[in-house]
Amino acid sequence: MPEITFSSERVYDGYLAVNSCGKQWLTDRDYDTVRKNGRIDYSIHYVVKGRGYFETNGNTVQIPEGSLILYFPGIRHHYSFKKSDSSVMMWSHFSGYSCDILKKYCLSPAVMIRIQDRKQFESAFEKMIISHYKKTEFSDITSEGYMTVLLSLIVQSLIPNNIPCIKTDNENLEKAVNYMHENYNQTIDIGLYAKMCCVTKDHFIRIFKARFGTTPYHYQMKIRIDRAMEMLETTPITVTSCAEAVGFCDIAHFSKIFKKFTGHPPSYYK
Structure with a gap:
């Protein structure tokens, strides 16, 4: 297959669209790609042969054969390949509401994923690139079909391994949760917690819910009520x-929240 590349960046409001794709033999020089503001669509860079290097939160992670980097829209890109590794990479930029499934299973907007079924994944990827390159009457529909297969295989690779996203994000999430427990009576500041995890507020809420099954606000509020119940009983x-001790300025609001969580008013535990 000849080296094929396209350049097209767009947000598609339909089910799914392949904006650009290609295959590269990275053997002539070292490659170092940085996009400070990322792209407006989703990106995957799959290592067919050799290895790549992916930077996130100041750490460099090696991308082995059979693995890919997935970037969400608007997320900084930084990846590289060395000439000495003789790497081969396939890539695709895509958008559409079907991509929302990635938000459900990825804890980070920039992740490395090891593909379980390499043979099927690489076959579908090759066929998608060829279809996109031909630009026939049906190439868009065909490319969309192959991209749907790729998304399915990506999600299948995530689920059995309990969502293997970048470790640093999980470590930062633990720091934020520990801070909540130590400062439960302070203002519930989602912006602060997001900053501790080096992510946006919306993304912090998403990864928190994926990990704990509830929102950061509800989680910290439960810590407050559990502590209040313990104090009232003992x-x-x-x-x-x-x-006041657990962070409420309004006694009426405290009583309302307390009853919502426990089913009883605070006086019940006195």
Whole structure:
């Protein structure tokens, strides 16, 4: 197959569209690609042969054969290939609402994924590139079909391994959760927690829900109520003082939230 490349960047509001794709033999020189603002569509870069290098949060991760980098829209790209590795890469940029499934299974907007069924994945990728290159009357539909297969294989590769995303994101998430437990009576600041994880507010909420099954707000509020219930049961503290101790300024609001979580008013535990 000859080296094939296209350049097209767009957001598609339909089911799925392959904006560009190609295959490269990275043997003539070292390659180092940086896109500070990423792209407006999704990107995958799959290593057929050799290896690549992927930078995230200041760490460099090696991308072995049979693995890919997935970037969400608007996320900084930084990946490289060395001439000495004689690598071969296939890539695709795509968009559409079917891509939302990736948000469900990926804890990070920039991840490395090891593909389980390499043979099927590479076959579908090759056929998609050829179809896209031909630009016939039916090439868009055919390319969309092959891209759907690729998305399915990517998700299947994520699920059995319990979503193997970049370790650094999980470590930062643990730091944010530990901070919540240590400062549960402070203002619930999603912006602060997101900054601790080096992600946006929306993405922090998404990865938090994927990990704990609830929102950061609900999680920290439960810590407050659990602590309040413990204080009311084991100490002579008043309901008003207890509310203040766990971060509530309004006793009525405290009582409402307390009953919502426990099914009883605070006075029930005195």
